Amino acid sequence: MDNARIKMPGLQYRGVSNIDGPLLFVDSIRNVAYDELVEIETPGGELRIGQVLDVSSTSAVIQVFGGTESLSKAGTRTRFLGSALQIPVSKEMLGRVFDGLGRPKDGMPPILSAERRDVNGFPINPYSREYPRDFIQTGISAIDIMNTLVRGQKLPIFSGNGLPHNRIAAQIARQARLLSEDVEFAIVFAAMGVKYDVARYFIDSFEESGVLNNVSMFLSLADDPSAERLITPRAALTLAEHLAFEENMHVLVIITDMTNYCESMREIATARGEIPSRKGYPGYLYSDLASLYERAGRLSDGSGSITQMPILTMPSDDISHPVPDLTGYITEGQIVLDREMFQRGLYPPVAGLPSLSRLMKDGIGKGRTRDDHPRLASQLFAAYSKVKDIRSLASVIGEEELSPTDKLYIKFGEEFEHKVISQGEFENRSIEHSLELGWEALRILPRSELLRVSEEELKKHFDQEPALAVSEEVRR
């Protein structure tokens, strides 16, 4: 590709001393900086780019993003470009498709922008952040009531192979809106190591809902070189930062699949002979993931926001695997998909208990969603957790032997899963509707069991007939 040739001064060196997996070792060099971008010319004249991982006075280790196929010791040329990898950023990048390194992939002309940014970015000063608390209505009850998303949050989807994480992410992208205002928004989509069909699904879904012109896509598909995946989310987030903090847009970033990203990192680390920590992943996996996930949020200067929704597939559905585990320690909660619920035909199969939104507490309640929301959510969690206990008891002693109250809990569990959690892929529920459904499910239980909600809320929402409560809502 022509625009791969980033013309800059720099000495060209002929020949490398070692080639090992995605790494090149070059000797007898001078004035090479750590993290510097390298242009590599294959013996056949093709250009690839790479990055300096380790440098001493006379030698350097280079990670090649385009893969090391067809490179040879004598015929490979390297040129050091004097800066870290940068991409152009501009509002014109919306509606376009790029490769994993930010180069146009849709056959349209390259981006002409004077603004270029280092893909690694700089850490946001905690002093300059604004604490995120603006509720985003996704129209999905399982998220809106139980695991509320707020603007500027990083909320990943923990999924497994074959589960409908892409459909949920697309539904969120389609329906997400703020209760308060209509604002300029954009979606930045980064795909690492996923199949073309997955990318196609998102393109079609964006097209159908008429937002494609507000979407910028960075695709590093399954057949692209794995080292490229390490840059893809960084390129996407660099654009997102420009749109949010300079163009004042509200940006939703969807990144899929983080597991593939981590595997590329493991591949490079192994090739370098680094000491592994858990499951062969490098010890800096946490810091590296944090350098991506922390690029979400809002600034106190009132500009836009970056809301991140990374998707990762848990290898053999194991939530304690290093990738979901370290992700959960960095992100502000997680939406966990449950295989058993999926097999029972429930959509979205959002696992009730392990899912969590950490920023929910400040984004809901009086003046944000509705004043009964915090305690209602807590009550639903408590009751559903009891359902789980009673179900396991029932599997031992039989449902017949349960106490009357326990039987009501079983009934509540069914109702909750089928009427509250479960909904259509194109069904967009208002937050009031979702909350009413929650109360309706609770009405199955005896009043004395509901200790998490206040007496006042019980009077207002529990004691009233459902129809009355809803009609009151309408009148208001």
Add this chain to the structure above:
Amino acid sequence: MQSEASVNTGIITRVNGPIVEARRMASAGILEVVEVGGLRLIGEVIRIRGDVATIQVYENTGGLLPGEPVYCSGRPLSVRLGPGLIGTIYDGIQRPLEQIAASSGAMIERGEKAEPLDAGREWHFEPKAKVGDRLESGMVYGEVQETMSVSHKLMLPPGLSGELVELAAAGHYSGEQQIGLLRKDDGSQVPLSMFHYWPVRRPRPVRQRLALIEPLLTGLRVIDTFFPIAKGGAAAIPGGFGTGKTMTQQALAKWAEAQIIIYIGCGERGNEMTEVLREFPNLIDPRSGRSLMERTILIANTSNMPVAAREVSIYTGITLAEYYRDMGYDVAVMADSTSRWAEALRELSGRLEEMPADEGFPAYLPARLASFYERSGRVETQCGATGSISVIGAVSPPGGDFSEPVTQHTSRFIRCFWALDRDLANARHYPAISWRNSYSEYLPETSVWWKRQDREWQGNRDFLMDILQEEVNLQRIAKLVGPDALPEQQRLTLMIAEIIKNAFLQQNSFDDIDMYCSPEKQLWMLRMLVSFSRRAREIVRAGGSIADLMEIDELNRLNRMKSEIKNDDIAAMATLEQNLLREMDALERKLKR
């Protein structure tokens, strides 16, 4: 940290992430601060071999070239101490983030330099010594009102002693202005100002360490009543992600009965620091009646900030704590999370190509943890005051598995272990501190204080604890045969345990009343639950059933007393107590008839 003092210049030979090697460094000292490259990035010498020094750099090293200079400073990494620390948010190497935001914008750029303390700001100085006095190391010669809640004592820097030959009169002076002159025993004279430096890796000296005698009250019932920490103690909060480590740390930072709080956000989320920064100024300390920010210092090295600075942020925090302890304050240090600190050690160790021990962690991990937690304690300071540092460290075990090295090593050096439980957190039972796996070895020390408030305290506490432990066993059986197959007395135990969990252990940190529970209210709640349980057992023995007990009207009030009765509403407490017992009396009489 300016470069005037540069004594030597080396040359970079290798760059590998945060680790830089430089030659011509034979005269550098271990742990000496250096400035690396044209951007003058701050780093610290951690190894010297021949004339090659290995340096850990506290900022991103992208763009550094072999051949660039390294400037030595001749000093170890130090913090600047003096009035103006309180209410400030610093990064891991004590650069004030507010000033950095002013100079480089919302994103932290590299090579930023900012003075930790505002040298131009004037403070009202009140002398506390006279010219001619002989001052020993650490003695007080003046005082400054730093915030409405903190009176800042100006102490002779440790190691210095002599005769005071000049001292300014009361009045306004800026931090760097000379306010006194000390003649040392060798005749040399040392000017005194409000500021001085102290190396972060060296504990500040004290006169002697004292026994721990008092609880550090936290307002969290499960901690204060069941697993108390003493003033000067060390505690760990281990828990998998989402179990509420940070929530518990923040609740402790808000309500713990300490005069100074140092909150270290070590490798955690940026938004969490922002939350503290935005929330604390608006919260009122129930004891002093002043804003919580007037007693708080924040150290933020969020997870996307450079990893080497994460390693040092813990030391920066504890050194500031020691400084305020030396004035005679009770200081509480929250370190969230020590696992990230240990991982920073692991990352640096890996880059140094050291031989790894457990799970890639370096062999010196336990020694480092021990020396950190040992900086807690209750002491007699050099100026004769009594101060304490309580350290509360969060631990983030991978996969929530407590058998991993950081949790295991940490539990050897702390005496209070608040294990967070995944099942409790899933049921949104917060604080999710497990009564099965947690323990406090400070119970004997702290119970003396509690028993002074209420002689029955120990008996009441143990009574409830027994019920909770019995419930654990009964649940095992109930899981097999169903609770209805148990005898009535055992089902009663399950019921009481349920009430203890709902009414006492669980605490809602967003409820205006329940967020903080005073010791008086805790004592009362404890008594209420014990007398309810005893009476309920008698009723069941007399032939009553659980269903009868469930009919008691006031049970609902008992379950909600944590959020419906204010901390100081003694009348409401007495009414509930009377009504409940009256109802139970009536029930018992009915049964006997």
